[in-house]
Amino acid sequence: MASWPDSSQSDTSKPSAERQRRLAAVRPRLLAFARLQLRDASEADDVVQEALITAVEKNARFEGKSGYETWVFGILKNKILDALRAQKRHGKWQPWSDDGVEAAIEQQFQSSGRWTDVARPSSWGDPENTLFSERFWQVFDSCMIALPDNIAKIFTMRELMGLSTHQICEEAGIKENNCWVILHRGRLLLRACLEKGWLSEANK
Amino acid sequence: MRMVMCREATRLMSKNLDAPLGFQERMSLKFHLAMCGACRKCNQQFQLIHDAGKAFEEKASSPPFDTNDQTT
Numbered sequence: 526m527a528s529w530p531d532s533s534q535s536d537t538s539k540p541s542a543e544r545q546r547r548l549a550a551v552r553p554r555l556l557a558f559a560r561l562q563l564r565d566a567s568e569a570d571d572v573v574q575e576a577l578i579t580a581v582e583k584n585a586r587f588e589g590k591s592g593y594e595t596w597v598f599g600i601l602k603n604k605i606l607d608a609l610r611a612q613k614r615h616g617k618w619q620p621w622s623d624d625g626v627e628a629a630i631e632q633q634f635q636s637s638g639r640w641t642d643v644a645r646p647s648s649w650g651d652p653e654n655t656l657f658s659e660r661f662w663q664v665f666d667s668c669m670i671a672l673p674d675n676i677a678k679i680f681t682m683r684e685l686m687g688l689s690t691h692q693i694c695e696e697a698g699i700k701e702n703n704c705w706v707i708l709h710r711g712r713l714l715l716r717a718c719l720e721k722g723w724l725s726e727a728n729k
Numbered sequence: 730m731r732m733v734m735c736r737e738a739t740r741l742m743s744k745n746l747d748a749p750l751g752f753q754e755r756m757s758l759k760f761h762l763a764m765c766g767a768c769r770k771c772n773q774q775f776q777l778i779h780d781a782g783k784a785f786e787e788k789a790s791s792p793p794f795d796t797n798d799q800t801t
Contacts, residue, residue: 638734684782
């Protein structure tokens with residue numbers, strides 16, 4: 526072993542105690558992210574595990590251009606994409622069924638196209654404060670879980686993973702127009718759910 | 730310019746977060762938002778939801794200087 530020319534690098538290839546501590550600290554947050562995206566707890570566990578292993582193995586490649594946690598998140602996102610592709614290859618993506626989504630959206634609008642009284646948006650208060658509120662994130666989490674699988678998958682690829690609709694079409698094998706329709710539905714459903722949860726919590 | 734109702738306006742505000750709108754679409758949306766307070770709120774909330782995805786990751790990838798991270 527000692528005769529390998531690059532053996533001197535082995536010192537830097539192992540994460541420092543500080544980095545190991547930070548990996549352990551970020552793990553629950555990686556899990557929360559992966560669960561929202563993959564919607565399967567054991568699959569989420571697996572990708573997070575793989576991402577952590579990769580972070581350890583490629584430790585020397587971290588160049589400090591971004592924060593360490595951000596770098597680890599980047600690794601996780603790639604693992605999630607791989608997992609989504611595998612899900613798709615194995616036919617685990619639900620066929621595009623409606624699941625009462627159309628009916629739920631019909632309830633938000635009158636036949637004239639105006640909002641119905643129950644669905645008309647109310648104010649959520651200052652957006653800055655909203656995003657800093659722990660309660661908002663709890664509501665966000667439960668509303669994400671309540672989204673139908675198909676919609677959630679596309680929605681999280683766009684809003685959590687930050688993929689363009691063009692990239693999503695390629696991954697999901699759908700037309701871009703279809704992608705916009707799904708995202709529109711997702712946003713309407715999520716908005717309604719957030720408003721219900723957020724305002725009812727706020728009025729407690 | 731084509732007049733749009735709330736439902737169509739929400740479609741345009743959603744699309745606006747994913748792709749550039751055409752001139753007609755942009756005008757229709759602008760005009761509708763100028764008249765409709767409920768859709769202005771909806772537009773803000775779609776934007777907030779859009780920002781929430783990014784904020785979720787930023788929040789999650791902030792370094793653990795303090796375990797109960799309340800830094801501003």
